[in-house]
Amino acid sequence: MTGVALVVGGAGFIGSALVRLLATRGPVRVLDDLSTGRREHLDGVAGVDLRVGSMLDPADVAAAVDGAGVVFSLACLGVRHSLARPVENHEVNATGVLRLLEAARRAGVDRLVHTSTSEVYGTAQRVPMDEDHPPWPHTVYGGSKLCGEAHVRAYHRTYGLPTVVLRPFNAYGPRSHHEGDSGEVIPKFLVRARNGLPPIVFGDGSQTRDFTYVEDTAHAIAAAATAPGAVGATLNVGSGTEVSVLDLAARVTAAAGRPDLRPDFAPPRPGDVLRLVADSSAATRLLGWRPTVGLDEGLARLVAWHRDAGTDWAAALTEDRARNWELVG
Numbered sequence: 001m002t003g004v005a006l007v008v009g010g011a012g013f014i015g016s017a018l019v020r021l022l023a024t025r026g027p028v029r030v031l032d033d034l035s036t037g038r039r040e041h042l043d044g045v046a047g048v049d050l051r052v053g054s055m056l057d058p059a060d061v062a063a064a065v066d067g068a069g070v071v072f073s074l075a076c077l078g079v080r081h082s083l084a085r086p087v088e089n090h091e092v093n094a095t096g097v098l099r100l101l102e103a104a105r106r107a108g109v110d111r112l113v114h115t116s117t118s119e120v121y122g123t124a125q126r127v128p129m130d131e132d133h134p135p136w137p138h139t140v141y142g143g144s145k146l147c148g149e150a151h152v153r154a155y156h157r158t159y160g161l162p163t164v165v166l167r168p169f170n171a172y173g174p175r176s177h178h179e180g181d182s183g184e185v186i187p188k189f190l191v192r193a194r195n196g197l198p199p200i201v202f203g204d205g206s207q208t209r210d211f212t213y214v215e216d217t218a219h220a221i222a223a224a225a226t227a228p229g230a231v232g233a234t235l236n237v238g239s240g241t242e243v244s245v246l247d248l249a250a251r252v253t254a255a256a257g258r259p260d261l262r263p264d265f266a267p268p269r270p271g272d273v274l275r276l277v278a279d280s281s282a283a284t285r286l287l288g289w290r291p292t293v294g295l296d297e298g299l300a301r302l303v304a305w306h307r308d309a310g311t312d313w314a315a316a317l318t319e320d321r322a323r324n325w326e327l328v329g
């Protein structure tokens with residue numbers, strides 16, 4: 001592979017973990033509009049050229065792709081955002097990907113690795129879910145991500161662009177979002193527990209997810225850039241371990257040192273997926289990838305990372321919004 005690695009969305013949660021990994025290997029360029037990402041996520045990482053700009057702006061994208069070898073496509077607007085602002089969400093997750101593909105095709109990049117999501121499947125109809133599981137997204141986020149990955153496959157088929165599509169299941173770890181509509185379940189539970197507040201569980205807590213530590217997710221994405229047999233593939237990236245939200249609440253409160261906290265229950269979230277569990281054997285076969293960090297170990301690492309970072313838990317709580325899919329302002 002030649003040229004600089006370009007990470008679009010590299011100031012975000014998974015993107016910054018990927019940039020940290022890639023920066024140990026060579027120069028990295030980031031294109032990010034900092035809408036949900038943060039400049040500080042790349043603090044202390046040497047050799048990163050951060051360009052603040054939008055994937056929706058053809059000039060920003062063309063300049064970012066110029067001279068790039070591998071392009072990593074991670075920019076997105078999230079699932080709760082899609083419930084309040086569906087059209088804007090589709091614009092980034094589908095049309096933005098199309099703009100990036102077109103720039104990558106014109107520039108003749110070596111490879112484009114696209115990060116889709118397990119949300120394209122909707123609730124599991126059978127488990128574990130392999131890549132042939134029917135895609136039946138519940139939300140515009142899932143629909144727009146499915147559209148984005150379809151464009152990636154189309155560019156491979158039609159124009160011969162060397163592409164790989166990955167479908168990570170839920171990721172967690174350092175720099176995950178607790179705030180606003182970006183807030184994810186693990187950091188939200190953690191912020192509340194560290195403030196002495198019970199986790200809020202929407203529905204009865206029997207819905208399940210498959211969690212992967214973010215460094216494992218980043219390793220899968222990086223491996224997809226070089227694995228010889230991966231071009232044209234669509235691959236799940238998950239742990240294969242199914243955990244209910246109720247069980248998760250107990251594990252997070254325990255990791256936070258507050259096992260005494262019992263959940264508060266609230267009505268279900270609109271569009272919530274009820275069951276997810278990955279079969280990632282194709283990623284193991286084609287990328288040589290396996291998750292290495294179990295959930296309890298990952299939660300302990302996350303708590304330790306916050307301790308070292310000196311997280312202000314009271315300030316974090318002010319940024320948390322319980323019903324974070326509802327439009328504000």
Ligand SMILES: NC(=O)c1ccc[n+]([C@@H]2O[C@H](COP(=O)([O-])OP(=O)(O)OC[C@H]3O[C@@H](n4cnc5c(N)ncnc54)[C@H](O)[C@@H]3O)[C@@H](O)[C@H]2O)c1
Pocket residue numbers: 008009010011012013014015031032033034035036037038053054055056073074075076077078092096115116117118145167168169170171172177182
């Ligand atoms: N977090 C998860 O559990 C998870 C699970 C499955 C898949 N994914 C996928 O992984 C990718 C990264 O997710 P994340 O959790 O790190 O999200 P994130 O919100 O932390 O990162 C997305 C980044 O994209 C940037 N961005 C948004 N719109 C942009 C635009 N128009 N131009 C340039 N940059 C823009 C944001 O500022 C942010 O830095 C996404 O494609 C997401 O769909 C995430």
